[in-house]
Amino acid sequence: MKKYSLQFTLLSTQELGAGNYLLRLFLPQEQGKFPLMAPGQFVQVAVPGGMVLLRRPISICNACRESRELWLLIGRVGRGTSILTTLAEGTKLDLLIPLGNVFSLEGAQQPLLVGGGVGIAPMYFLAKAFREHGIRPSILLGGRTAAHIVLREELSLLGDVYCTTDNGELGVHGRVTDHPIMRDGTFDRIYTCGPRGMMLAVAKIAEQRGIDCEVSLENTMACGIGACLCCVEDLVGQGNTCVCTEGPVFNSRLIKKD
Known part of the structure; x- marks a missing residue:
């Protein structure tokens, strides 16, 4: 574009x-x-x-x-x-x-969107796109408290919203990976954005279940055009890669989990 x-x-x-x-x-x-x-x-x-x-x-x-x-x-x-x-x-x-690049919607009929913190932002745009294609996605939001889970009313108009909070104030007590739908829900693709630890945990479960997963990395970006190299990520099989130009969206299997 x-x-x-x-x-x-x-x-x-x-x-x-x-x-x-x-x-x-x-x-x-x-x-x-x-x-x-x-x-x-x-x-x-x-x-x-x-x-x-x-x-x-x-x-x-x-x-x-x-x-x-x-x-x-x-x-x-x-x-x-x-x-x-x-x-x-x-x-x-x-x-x-x-x-940056984009999430791939093609072929996804039962998507799960997982967001935390400001990582909820691209999940809203993504949920809206799915609804425009006639698909109502499942949306899992996590935060330290209920106040940290923003836009949930707006998202509920686009999909089925589930929540987890670290203090148990809203939804399931714990992290997004503690929610039952992460283990038992039927999905053909998972999308996630938020704190790195959260995304890696979501990606591990997705990969264990054989579900395609896309992550949106939030590496430090100073220029956005690949000139400053602040956002470089060492990807599996690809080596150092500029997240701002080649991402920020990647297949989770390219992200090193260690």
Whole structure:
């Protein structure tokens, strides 16, 4: 897909809880056509104000060509994300968009989507794509507390939502791999994004059950175009690979589990 540098306008910032924020952005008509985007891709956002040099990589949570609207789910973890989540409505944001590869939907009829933290973002976009193809996916969300499991009401409109929490506050007490559907559910493909440990645990179960699994890696990305080599991953049989250009989505069997 062609990549663009575009000026989006911030429509709103919604605090979702546990340090997570949903930014809704709009692309003005004078910026040209709304880019074609697909689940799994991400953007590189320039932080306004000149206090942060490097762009921040953010997964695409939702994109609507009709309304020219883009959603970004951002976890406030440092200076850059703190600035992005406190901007005034109407602020102009410069985005490199869209970047990376995509999840493969073809052939999946009984998908399971597993998300944790801001890794829930691409799961929303993916669930929406499945619904547009007439498939209602199963969606498993994990978090430390109920407050950490964001967008669950929105996701429930797209699929069957299941939850786990570390403190037992919502859903099954434990991690996503403790939920019964991970062992007993019938699926033909599993997709996951979130903390690395969570993704590797999900991938191991998928591989043990003989289910294809795709993971979306969240390696540190400074440029998004393969120039800085910050995001390199040592893949099985492929060696060092730039996640930002060759990923971030990979078959789980390529990811070293040790």
